[in-house]
Amino acid sequence: MFTDTLSAASVRHPKPPNTTFAYGTAGFRTIGSLLDSTVFRVGVLASLRSAKVGGKTIGVMITASHNPPEDNGVKVVDPLGEMLPQQWEPYATQLANSDNLEDDVRDIVSRENIDVAQAGLVVVGMDTRETGPQLLRAAIDGIEVFGRAKSFGELTTPQLHYLVRSHNDPGFGESSEDGYNKKIVGAVEEILRLWNIQEPLEITVDAANGVGAPKLRNLSSNSIIITIVNSNTQDKSALNVECGADYVKTNQKLPSNLQPRDHQLYSSFDGDADRVVFYYADGPRFQLLDGDRIATLLASFLNKLLQQAKVEAKMGIIQTAYANGNSTRYIQETLQIPVDFTPTGVKHLHHKAQEYDIGLYFEANGHGTVLFSDDFIDSLKSAHSSLPEGKRALKTLILLTELINQTVGDSISDLFAVLLALRIQDKTCVEWGRDYTELPNKLFKVLVKDRFAFKTTDAERRLVEPAGVQAQIDALVAAYAQGRSFVRASGTENAVRVYSEAASAADCAELGARVCQLLEPY
Template identity: 50%
Template sequence: MSQEAIIAASGAYPKPAQTFQYGTAGFRMKAELLPSVVFRVGLLAALRSKFKNGQVIGVMITASHNPPPDNGVKLIDPMGEMLESSWEAYGTALANAESDEAVYEYYTQLEQKFNIKKDVVPQVIYGSDTRESSPALVQALKDALDAVGVKSQGFGAVTTPQLHYIVRCLNTQGTDHAYGEPTLEGYYKKLSTAFNQLMTNRSNGSVTVDCANGVGGPKLRELQPYLNNSIEITVTNDDTETFSKLNSQSGADYVKTNQRLPPSVSAQPLARYASLDGDADRIVYYYVDKNSIFHLLDGDKIATLAASFIGDLVHSSGITDFSIGVVQTAYANGSSTAYIEKQGLPTVCTPTGVKHLHHAALAYDCGVYFEANGHGTVLFSPSALQRIFSHAPESPAQDTALTHLKNITELINQTVGDALSDLLLVEVILAHKRWTPDLWDACYTDLPNRLEKAEVEDRNAYKTTDAERKLTHPAGLQDKIDALVGKYDQARSFVRPSGTENVVRVYAEAATKVQADELAQKVKALLK
């Protein structure tokens, strides 16, 4: 493509006076700051695809659980995973190039650095969530893709995990590890076929799903006709027309952070409720007990549920020497870690951000990873899948368990955490166990905890070690935190800079709610 064409196209998207950084969730900020960033991410996606010999790269425009005025953009690698970390820096550098000429120059430098062949046709697919700002940003992306001759396809409003699924399907088509049909219909068929088989002759009442007025609402409605009648799903907070309602007083982040029902939900005792986030890659469950007390069933509870269910199926199938591990972050409730270890399963703690968890989960035959906020999935290694699908059962009971296990591997979106897939997974497990939400909840009791955020002058001054559980900088601060923690029972607290917002987060847990709240406040006060 000609130098003039790229420079001219870039000229339509001037860079604001702002420094950008490709963080945990790509670029994310006020939407009006993003057009130049999205344009340049389009160039990066083209390079990435060329570097990967023309494999399809995905670009998702979303700001997940952030408020309506925000937006964001992130890249999806060929197997449906997050962009390889080493490339984040190239995205950052492109986004910060001060002129259109500098954009072009850096683009050609990267072409040379990676020895990119001129004759490879890059392929990129893209989608967005339901924000008002999304169509204009999609246009910026398209302009970049056109300027560098990318073969591209838009999927309109989709959930983040749907786009990850389609990327993987496109890149595995026609191989012996084909992931599925690269369409939304293919996605619904894959999930529903596995779900319907797992729910044959089973039923499990109803679940009410709060969709945060985001893209998960319409997509859950699209999925519903494919599902058999084994559960009744009531879809709420699915108004995507009123842009200001997105993630407002609803959604997984609201429920998890406030530890309470969305105001729009009047809960019946012991009925099941779930909330998705704005791009439907997170889900949390909750219920109220007979005394109308709210109980949260978060990502940790989903991880323990999935790990124990899969462990039982593996065992009952007669498959031996099969490793299952649970990957968490520092935000995992201390009780969940203790519970998993008591079950004899290994746990690993990684820094926040799904890419870290995903990577650690690859070490097991089956790696279950969830952030406490409900973002996570289950990975089966290629050799584990091969063993599962070639295993010869020796009894009818083994045969049944094995069939369930095979369907579980199909039901789970193994590319990335997926609220719709996780919803069906939880429903299947509860139906198989005949568990009401209180029985699920009774596996262990969460330690009371508190998450706070603090505005600080420079969050980059906060540096962590030990999977973000300890601060190395500012010097001396960790000692002060440790001294406070020592004053409370079963207490734990840590401070880390957010990767998605310009804040520092404070987490505290302790034996009682009063203690957890007080500890969080006192640690927060240290940051002033």
């Protein structure tokens, strides 16, 4: 019986006292030194998940993304590179907090009617954090209670998603890191050839002192020249510190170690290379090109290709309440593309994007991708054009479905998609930045007695409870030109976030402060 094996392995990974863990969109995430038992138990869960889906390959990624260096985390990846289904998240939480692991594993096996003998391969990767190797060993111990483990060592999160998908779907690509590289570089070089572009794609990337640095180096070719700053993965204390996508986005400033030339495009990844933002300097002015702008650039580019190929497609952009109001207006009024809103969180955005032939979602923080439906890809492959321009556009669309990582936001593939969109359209980063003018916006945090008292509707843009507060917010917003504000509970601490937006920075700050005052009684 598995209980003996499980019991013997779990002794090596004791649960820390007085700690409670909760699995969410990002999996488990906390101080890395506290996670040994949790990662072991996630390994057990991953092998159970493999058994549940008939022995298909599952993934475990050990990362804390943009978090500080001392943090770490772990999440499970499903067979086609998707996140763990929401209905399985409580099982992860149950195991992580269990004081009787054998009984709780037996409970899940019974509830899900799992034949544990069906457990197959679980592939594992980690980012460059100091606690990564220890947690990798814990994951493997857990996986091997029921299944087989295969470690790929240091990977970007999107590479791990790619490996899971390619193990289960050989047509997706070669199931190795080299296969990922070939797929990316091959698509980029073929698109450049199609458009007779002789000059290489060239950019300087801030890699956040994370795993994106060595992985980017592996992609250099005659057609791709990347200069990397903040590439020190040996100094574990430097990860995401004064650099990286989250730092640049949050502080609206250049990362350390970057001396920019005016009007030249730069990019920043986060620690596990699933977020990307762009920016340029204009004298003393810093211009951020965030997830909203990535979405509008790629949507505009795809629209032009569809027109040239004379192919019809239902395309939509999915945003959250944090998207800048002027980006929404630009999409609807200038690009004339539908916009849908979902609650914050990639799982909500991804699900909604799947309703379109081409669904684009990019959170403002730079995490996102483009989804192409299987039916749409089939229609591209069977379409014909008698004109050279149409043939080229069709082929480019097909190659973009290969280049863009549709399983998860991928800094590397998104980087190349943006560079190609700019180069093919002969568009400068300054012109990109002038597509629309962002409304001034600001995010506030208010500590409250009970964050669960704040309930929202309309994709988190309106408060339902506490009763009457939304009407007060509406009255305040009405006093400001292009005013907008919403309140939503934090997912991690006893606080609420207040977002404000208005035509001027002064109005934006004042509106946000006044909404914060409304919350003082709570």
